Amino acid sequence: MSGYLDAATAEPLHPAAREALLAALDDGWADPDRAYREARRARILLDGAREAVAASLGARPDEVSFTPSGTVANHLAVLGGLLARRRAGRRLVVSAVEHSTVLAAARLHEAAGGDVATVVVGPTAAVDTAAYADALTPDTALASLQAANHEVGTVQPVAEVAAACRDRSVPLHVDAAQVVGRLPIPPGWDILTASARKWGGPAGVGVLAVRIGTRWRSPAPEDDHETGRAPGPVALPLVLAAAAALQARSAAAADDARRLGQLSERLRSEIPHRVPDVEVYGPADAAARLPHLVAFSCLYVAGEALMTELDRAGFRVSSGSSCSSSALTPSHVLEAIGALTHGNVRVSLPSDADDAVVEGFLDALPPIVASLRDRAGVSGL
Amino acid sequence: MTVVDARGKRCPLPVIDLAKHISDVDPGDTVLVLADDPAAASDIAAWCRMRGHELVATREEDGAPAYEVRRLH
Numbered sequence: 354m355s356g357y358l359d360a361a362t363a364e365p366l367h368p369a370a371r372e373a374l375l376a377a378l379d380d381g382w383a384d385p386d387r388a389y390r391e392a393r394r395a396r397i398l399l400d401g402a403r404e405a406v407a408a409s410l411g412a413r414p415d416e417v418s419f420t421p422s423g424t425v426a427n428h429l430a431v432l433g434g435l436l437a438r439r440r441a442g443r444r445l446v447v448s449a450v451e452h453s454t455v456l457a458a459a460r461l462h463e464a465a466g467g468d469v470a471t472v473v474v475g476p477t478a479a480v481d482t483a484a485y486a487d488a489l490t491p492d493t494a495l496a497s498l499q500a501a502n503h504e505v506g507t508v509q510p511v512a513e514v515a516a517a518c519r520d521r522s523v524p525l526h527v528d529a530a531q532v533v534g535r536l537p538i539p540p541g542w543d544i545l546t547a548s549a550r551k552w553g554g555p556a557g558v559g560v561l562a563v564r565i566g567t568r569w570r571s572p573a574p575e576d577d578h579e580t581g582r583a584p585g586p587v588a589l590p591l592v593l594a595a596a597a598a599l600q601a602r603s604a605a606a607a608d609d610a611r612r613l614g615q616l617s618e619r620l621r622s623e624i625p626h627r628v629p630d631v632e633v634y635g636p637a638d639a640a641a642r643l644p645h646l647v648a649f650s651c652l653y654v655a656g657e658a659l660m661t662e663l664d665r666a667g668f669r670v671s672s673g674s675s676c677s678s679s680a681l682t683p684s685h686v687l688e689a690i691g692a693l694t695h696g697n698v699r700v701s702l703p704s705d706a707d708d709a710v711v712e713g714f715l716d717a718l719p720p721i722v723a724s725l726r727d728r729a730g731v732s733g734l
Numbered sequence: 735m736t737v738v739d740a741r742g743k744r745c746p747l748p749v750i751d752l753a754k755h756i757s758d759v760d761p762g763d764t765v766l767v768l769a770d771d772p773a774a775a776s777d778i779a780a781w782c783r784m785r786g787h788e789l790v791a792t793r794e795e796d797g798a799p800a801y802e803v804r805r806l807h
Contacts, residue, residue: 630784652784653746653753675745675773683745683773693780694773695746729746734753 356667356710360551361503361531361646361701366598367553373597374555377590384586386578395589402596409603410529410545410562411538418561418582419592423530423548424454426559429583430526430544431458432572433563434495435467438524442492443467448480448509449689450502452528456685459497468492477636478507478690486517497526500539504673504686504699505634506646508536515541524567531643533560534602535610543567552602553704554595557588605704613702614644616711620700621647627719634692645702648673650687651722653731654696662725663698666717673697696722738767741798745773749781756787756805764790767801775799 357365377398383391385399400414407414420426435445447459449471459469470488474480480498489496496518501508511527518525519541527542534552538545544567549558561582563569569582576584602609618639625631630652635642651659656674663670673684674697683694700714726732738755740748748769759765767778775792778801782789788804 632780632784650780652781653750655744655746675771681772683776688776691776691779691783693784694776695749729750731750731753734750 355703355705356713357669357703358700358706358710358714359669359671360703361643361699362671363550363556364553364602365703365705366555366594367601369601370554370594370598374590374594377593381589381593385589386586398593399587399589402592405596405600406560407562409599410533410547410560411540412545412562413565415580416562416564418563418579419587419595420559420561420579420583421557421585421588423546423551423559425583426546426548426561427452427454427528428458429561429572430528430546430569431455431495431497432462433569433582434497434524434526434544435462436572437568437570438494442490442494444470444490444493446470446472446485446488446493446496446523448472448474448485448498450474450478450480450504450507450686451497451499452503452530453685455497455499455526455528474689476690477641478502478505478634478686479636479641480509480514482510482513482517485514486521489517489521489523491521493521493523495526496523497528500527500529500532501536501643502635502686503531504684505648505690505692506531506643507635508532508641508643511539512541515539518543524569531646534599535606535644544569549591549595549598552595552599554598555591557591558595602704609704610644613704613706614639616702616706616708617642617644617647619711620715623715624649624718627715628722631722632693634687634690645706647700649698650674650693651696651698652693653729653734654722654725656695656697658725659696659698659721662721663717666721668714668717671699671701673699736763736765738765740767740769740771740774742770744771745777747771748774749777752778752781752801752803753785756785756803759805761805761807764802764804766795767803768795768798769801770798774801778803
């Protein structure tokens with residue numbers, strides 16, 4: 354039993370990715386932009402990877418660019434979408450629960466004199482479509498909405514928000530990092546981003562897809578790679594491995610979602626029975642959640658201590674609690690939904706998770722929480 | 735008014751201090767928690783929701799955020 358339960362950060366490397374990576378180290382090292390034989394072979398491999406990734410995203414190959422990470426993809430998506438529509442306005446609309454990389458790009462835009470409108474969310478972290486639509490004023494250059502929330506698993510109403518954006522001729526960036534390779538891609542995006550390590554590809558590959566006809570201009574210094582969208586040569590072996598993993602994951606996605614969804618449901622229903630004073634987050638409706646992610650907070654417990662004890666017991670999870678992050682502030686997602694920010698745990702199941710790891714976690718958690726509470730002297734409070 | 739000074743303490747200590755002192759006051763009366771940990775804003779509100787008490791107001795007091803909590807039961 355592997356106790357690795359942090360797939361929302363990085364899904365373990367898919368065997369198909371490992372195989373492709375090893376082969377690519379021999380076949381895919383040359384620069385695809387050169388004209389000699391090794392380069393032509395590299396070009397064919399890169400084109401094939403692009404076609405495979407595009408097919409999984411429901412995009413055309415020439416709409417898809419590879420970036421060095423999901424972080425860079427989000428930065429380029431937001432800043433490039435804003436730059437291309439400067440004449441339309443300088444307003445960016447985001448939800449309060451976007452990934453920190455989207456919000457970091459938003460802050461840079463604000464520091465440069467732009468406007469950022471943040472759409473608040475309710476306790477489930479779901480965006481209200483009407484509230485989002487109301488934020489789309491005529492001077493809005495770009496809107497950004499995640500496909501699903503990375504900390505509590507909430508699937509956002511992307512199709513509905515996309516329709517509202519289309520009515521107002523505002524391009525929509527969809528950060529699809531948590532759904533690519535797991536759930537169908539929601540329709541209606543104009544710019545889409547993703548990260549290969551979330552689907553079982555290697556770290557070091559992000560995806561930026563820009564629909565034909567969508568206005569987007571690189572905010573980076575001029576560079577020819579990836580049709581001018583992502584500076585620098587692609588890490589071809591990593592891209593080939595990422596594409597192989599995505600093909601394999603996409604083929605198994607529906608089965609994985611069903612199986613992991615049942616395991617998540619077991620965690621969601623069982624944790625509050627076994628541990629007192631716990632709140633489980635995300636929507637109650639399974640169809641409105643990511644199948645593999647369960648987030649909860651334990652009252653009076655420090656998130657860092659909880660992660661350390663779970664690690665000692667063999668379980669690797671992440672936490673949005675401030676004492677467990679590099680910053681002193683708690684997760685903006687937990688704050689936005691009014692959650693308890695301490696004692697927070699995010700369990701995200703990798704594709705090989707099984708009953709044994711879930712039951713093991715359910716057995717390990719209650720005594721750990723109880724002993725941390727004993728140590729803090731909070732019993733009866 | 736009962737004041738709980740949790741300045742300089744990191745989460746979850748401000749909430750634990752509040753929980754320890756809420757029964758110092760009668761139902762209907764308030765406790766003022768001074769806490770400069772940024773997590774306290776969310777956590778005190780969440781604790782009130784979970785325990786059925788009321789976060790009446792948030793303000794500045796002695797240069798630190800102060801949370802006025804009414805004991806309801």
